Amino acid sequence: MYPRPKSELRYRTQFQFAVAVMLSAQCTDKAVNNTTKTLFKKYRTAKDFAGATPSVLERELSSIPFYRNKTKAIIGSAKMIIDDFGGRIPRSKEELERLPGVAYKTANVILGELFNIWEGIPTDTHVKRFAKRFDLADSNDLTKISKELEALVPKKDWQYVNNGLVLYGRYVCSARPHDCKEHALTKIYPKAVNIWPRTKK
Ligand code: SF4
Numbered sequence: 001m002y003p004r005p006k007s008e009l010r011y012r013t014q015f016q017f018a019v020a021v022m023l024s025a026q027c028t029d030k031a032v033n034n035t036t037k038t039l040f041k042k043y044r045t046a047k048d049f050a051g052a053t054p055s056v057l058e059r060e061l062s063s064i065p066f067y068r069n070k071t072k073a074i075i076g077s078a079k080m081i082i083d084d085f086g087g088r089i090p091r092s093k094e095e096l097e098r099l100p101g102v103a104y105k106t107a108n109v110i111l112g113e114l115f116n117i118w119e120g121i122p123t124d125t126h127v128k129r130f131a132k133r134f135d136l137a138d139s140n141d142l143t144k145i146s147k148e149l150e151a152l153v154p155k156k157d158w159q160y161v162n163n164g165l166v167l168y169g170r171y172v173c174s175a176r177p178h179d180c181k182e183h184a185l186t187k188i189y190p191k192a193v194n195i196w197p198r199t200k201k
Helices: 014-023 029-042 046-050 054-060 067-085 104-115 125-133 142-152 155-171 184-188 190-194
Strands: none
Touching: 014 029, 014 046, 014 067, 014 104, 029 054, 046 067, 054 067, 104 142, 104 155, 125 142, 125 155, 142 155, 184 190
16 A cells, blocks of 8 residues: 555655654644644754754744753754764764654654665554554563564565554554544455454554
């Protein structure tokens, strides 16, 4: 269904994508895109964000959960990228994880989307739900679930897991109880809608 799954976060520059991913923690992509629509007209590069006045950026991000911490992380990351990485987003997980507010999941989302480098499987709420629903992971911790999935899925297929399951979870198999009509096999064999086990949270 998703031969080239991509993030639905909107951006024009690489640093804007990093900002959007940081903002998306505990927040929907839709809400992030609503905020960044205006924000990204004003701030385009790491230099723009590094020069932001914290109180102004806080106000501009105030509709996003944890906006105060996220403001600090964004400005701190922008400054580090200029001081330590020549103004460019680094291309390794270890370097990305040095940025404030960037941990395993965010680093791997950035590497995959911007550079098609898959050094790990990022786990978010959709990936976690599927990992648990299909009994692919025992842990409840997101990074530990990533490790369990990385042990199961061949490395060449890591690129499909996060974005593929996010799209599938968003548009086909949501967390809410649903009738499975959008499931790919239901489309081929409609009667299957009466056969699938009833979904539950
Ligand atoms: S059958 Fe229903 S619950 Fe199972 S994966 Fe498909 S859409 Fe989700």
